[in-house]
Amino acid sequence: DAKTTQPPSMDCAEGRAANLPCNHSTISGNEYVYWYRQIHSQGPQYIIHGLKNNETNEMASLIITEDRKSSTLILPHATLRDTAVYYCIVRAPYTSGTYKYIFGTGTRLKVLA
Amino acid sequence: GAVVSQHPSWVICKSGTSVKIECRSLDFQATTMFWYRQFPKQSLMLMATSNEGSKATYEQGVEKDKFLINHASLTLSTLTVTSAHPEDSSFYICSALGTGTDTQYFGPGTRLTVL
Numbered sequence: 249d250a251k252t253t254q255p256p257s258m259d260c261a262e263g264r265a266a267n268l269p270c271n272h273s274t275i276s277g278n279e280y281v282y283w284y285r286q287i288h289s290q291g292p293q294y295i296i297h298g299l300k301n302n303e304t305n306e307m308a309s310l311i312i313t314e315d316r317k318s319s320t321l322i323l324p325h326a327t328l329r330d331t332a333v334y335y336c337i338v339r340a341p342y343t344s345g346t347y348k349y350i351f352g353t354g355t356r357l358k359v360l361a
Numbered sequence: 362g363a364v365v366s367q368h369p370s371w372v373i374c375k376s377g378t379s380v381k382i383e384c385r386s387l388d389f390q391a392t393t394m395f396w397y398r399q400f401p402k403q404s405l406m407l408m409a410t411s412n413e414g415s416k417a418t419y420e421q422g423v424e425k426d427k428f429l430i431n432h433a434s435l436t437l438s439t440l441t442v443t444s445a446h447p448e449d450s451s452f453y454i455c456s457a458l459g460t461g462t463d464t465q466y467f468g469p470g471t472r473l474t475v476l
Contacts, residue, residue: 280463282464284467289452289470289472290469290470291365291367291454291456291467291468291469291470292405292454292456292467293467294363294464294465294466294467297464335404339463341463342393342458342463347463348407349395349405349407349456349465350407351397351404351405351406352404353404354404
């Protein structure tokens with residue numbers, strides 16, 4: 249079973265920030281939070297990941313709460329090309345013996361013109 | 362960097378035939394690759410973990426004799442769907458662990474249709 253819970257769908261106006269929440273209340277201390285997105289009929293695309301601290305890259309920002317039980321992916325200026333299903337995943341280190349990606353249902357983000 | 366390719370991108374075959382799908386890491390070596398399956402309007406489901414030079418580890422409920430996985434080199438893993446049936450029609454996606462990281466990079470997927 250997926251360790252994350254996400255809203256099934258969200259709309260966002262083009263040019264505005266898209267804030268996608270993820271609940272991972274059972275996350276363990278050594279588990280990372282990962283975000284991917286899947287555009288229709290393509291493989292998932294890596295966006296960003298983090299452990300405790302907030303992270304930012306050229307695609308997005310990741311805000312992780314202090315208790316690590318939830319996080320938010322922020323797309324600062326959404327474009328129509330950001331329309332996709334966004335998956336939040338938590339995973340243990342590869343050397344832990346419990347490494348696995350378990351995909352939940354994700355959030356279907358629709359960016360509106 | 363971290364580009365993963367799959368071939369073919371789509372395939373149509375007759376029931377009872379076998380189909381081979383290739384997954385390649387183009388600019389890095391991948392000791393571990395993963396195979397997923399995705400049915401329409403559903404999420405990705407992990408089928409198996411493939412380690413270079415050793416037998417694949419299959420998830421519960423996945424038939425190892427039906428879905429043959431070979432990971433013969435650090436850049437290539439193959440999935441062969443044997444005696445395919447219409448219920449095997451799906452989107453098959455591979456991923457590879459990036460060198461020195463625990464991050465998976467995914468291929469573009471292969472759409473299999475069994476008539």
